[in-house]
Amino acid sequence: MRTFEDLPVGFSQALGPLHVSKDDILAFAREYDAQPFHVDEVAAKDSFIGTLIASGWHSCSLNMRLVADGLLLDSSAMGAPGIEEVKWVRPVRPGDTLRSHVQVLESRVSKSRPTLGLVKLHFDMVNQADETVLTQANWVMFATRDAEPFASEGSKVLTAVAGSLPGDHPPREIPPISSNPYFEDLVIGETDELGSYPFTPDEIVRFAKQYDPQRFHVDAEAAKSSLFGALCASGWHTASVWMKHMVGHRDRIRAYALAHGQRPARLGPSPGFSNLKWLKPVYAGDTITYRTTVTAKRPSASRPGWGLVFHHNTGTNQNGEEVFAFDGMVFWERRG
Known part of the structure; x- marks a missing residue:
């Protein structure tokens, strides 16, 4: 299991792939982001993009799934305090296959909790044509190797x-x-x-x-x-x-x-x-x-x-x- 020490500055990894169907896009959008260009193919033709596209929040959630499966579930990850920036560079469309490239930009131990480390990650999520669809930068908390169990301090x-x-x-x-x-x-x-x-x-x-x-x-x-x-x-x-x-x-x-x-x-x-x-x-x-x-x-x-x-x-x-x-x-x- 990866701990804070296993994620030094410069660490990188490719995550995925993950296929996105039209049904996936419609299901998320109908529940969370039912704007016409996410739920209605006819209405989407009159939009900025001209075709059905995934909600940006769906794109973020898909990147989260790639990160969870490829990095976090087999680690001492303790959650994230937030996201510095997300850019939706290109739309995610039905039929896309997504991958995410992650790199560690910064790494430091918490001054107040020396058994908790903070790692700044940068993500480039790309489609099957290797076109960037999303970029993201954020900190994630990881326990160190010698950390005792945390409880109720979230x-x-x-x-x-x-x-x-x-x-x-x-x-x-x-x-x-x-x-x-x-x-x-x-x-x-x-x-x-x-x-x-x-x-x-x-x-x-x-x-x-x-x-x-x-x-x-x-x-x-x-x-x-x-x-x-x-x-x-x-x-x-x-x-x-x-x-x-x-x-x-x-x-x-x-x-x-x-x-x-x-x-x-x-x-x-x-x-x-x-x-x-x-x-x-x-x-x-x-x-x-x-x-x-x-x-x-x-x-x-x-x-x-x-x-x-x-x-x-x-x-x-x-x-x-x-x-x-x-x-x-x-x-x-x-x-x-």
Whole structure:
């Protein structure tokens, strides 16, 4: 079993392959990201890409599966505090076969917990034509060879590690966004609540078995002796549910606009995100409330009629603790 010492700077490995079918793309998108270009082949023809493509969050989850199978399941991995950056370079399409190339960029022992090491990994996920579809950089925690068993320290460790990463945004109390905003209508600093979601044990295990089968996500008994002390959701599950609520929020805006004789503003794809932090574990039984805040916007130089909108997003549990945050961007339609 690989421990922290087995992952020095310069270590690299090829992971995969993993085939992606149209049914795989549709199943994920219907549950978590039901935008037309992910679920409807006819509607996708009128999109930026012109064909059915996988959700970006599905691409991240597929990379997680490659990493889990090829590296983490046979290691002392103790979870990840977050993701520095993801770029969705090319779309993942039905029939693609994916591989991921991982390299260790940095490695250091935790000052406060000398039996816990932090390893910074860089991933390039490629398709069958060796074209890069996703790049990702993030830290992963690994126990050292002489580490004693960890238990019930997940919240403290994640908070300490994630809190040291860049990109903090202080909480703000700000009014909701307008009912059918186009690019020009968006006001920097405005926010909206997207909805809440209860994470049940069955849902946590179901997602993790497909995309992130580490023991603390799939086995409640084994999770007791992990860093987290109990069954908790995969970070990609937490993120995918954010997307599910964002799509639901946009669907409500669309329905409102149509009911009032308006044409809904369209959203395009996202180029990627940064500063994703899993600040605390999401345990079975937790209810997470998601919010999004507009932080910046600019007209698109490459796509007339569109602008690029930047947003900060959070998830808060039933105790008022922030468990999840990231900075995203999306193409947003301008008024004609």
